[in-house]
Amino acid sequence: MSTQPALTNRDRLIAQARRLFSEHGFAAVSVDEVAAAAGLTKGAVYYQFKDKTDLFRAACEAVLADVRWQVDAATMSGGTHALDEIVTGGDKWLDIYETPEVRQMLLIDGPAVLGVEAWMALQEPVGIALIAHALGHLVDAGLLPQAQVAALAHMLFGSFVQATLRIAVAADPQAASREVRAAMRTLTSGLLAGRPA
Amino acid sequence: MSTQPALTNRDRLIAQARRLFSEHGFAAVSVDEVAAAAGLTKGAVYYQFKDKTDLFRAACEAVLADVRWQVDAATMSGGTHALDEIVTGGDKWLDIYETPEVRQMLLIDGPAVLGVEAWMALQEPVGIALIAHALGHLVDAGLLPQAQVAALAHMLFGSFVQATLRIAVAADPQAASREVRAAMRTLTSGLLAGRPA
DNA sequence: GTTGACATCATACCTTCAGTATGTTGGATC
């Protein structure tokens, strides 16, 4: 039988960092807390990571790895028409990104802690690439110039980010989710304006 | 002759806070630095403000007051057709929001420092309301259900935020600005799909 | 004009926390 994946202390630190950072935010969590939660001390953290920001970055990458896993699963499922992917993809995007971990770490603290440039470098291969992929179908159909894909995908990413935050803040998340998804459809289906039948 | 507006120490603290926070980010600026830059000490800061976050909030409100001033000036100018306002308004929005102060304080540090809820409450009456106003013309023309205005304005706000960040990070901001503005037109003009001639 | 009260700010201090430096241990290697 194969040996267990050997959960290292580094993995334990990252797991606790994900939990604490997503629950209380980056600034409200001390390095000692993360270490103690993992049954270790600060020495272990600063052996495994350069500083507190580096620990946060590693935790973000772990979260993003999970997101990527779900994104790949969603894109593989297929089923929908290529041109509709930009519309139906919005719903999938929300389903994946609407978690406390993604929200607090990747969307709220991320830009401020990691800096915009590093933050964008993290998001591009996952969330933004997913949108860009869907936009590619519009290019194929002649509905969108290729040169606009990158910027437009990034901007749609921004609107999706605010969509998740709007749901999180709403008094009635259920209603807000419906409201936001309807607006999302309006926004994305507008891109199909000159669409052929 | 009327007396000068009496620049108070509070105003000086806010002015220096705006400068330092926008240059180095919230976390990298100490309360002592802000006080010293204003020719005062920490005691003055903690008399005028509850804590460092409260100082940041006051500085953000001052920045937003300037933004509001420009927004009002832009909306008064008019000249464009009502339905086109959602398209041309995007360019105006970028012109106003594309400053280091707005970018670092209102768009990057804001959500993490103030919390999403308080941050949104600050943005709603200014940047988001401006977009919602333009969307109102689409409602009048029967191109958009009234119920979607709030959510859609918020989401467009999100895409504009990422647009400004994309320009700021780009190696060639000039080219990025053109690229982003083109994508912005694609996005907004899509909302005019069923537009009457 | 003296006194007292309050507003405004400086100074001194406390505590937390990020980061560092050094000590300790267990296992691999020869």
Added chain:
DNA sequence: GATCCAACATACTGAAGGTATGATGTCAAC
């Protein structure tokens, strides 16, 4: 079994947020 190194604990330092208290000026009232 002596050595060496990876992995972590412990002890320490400095910076910074926040507080408590003292100093100063101003104004009102008598």
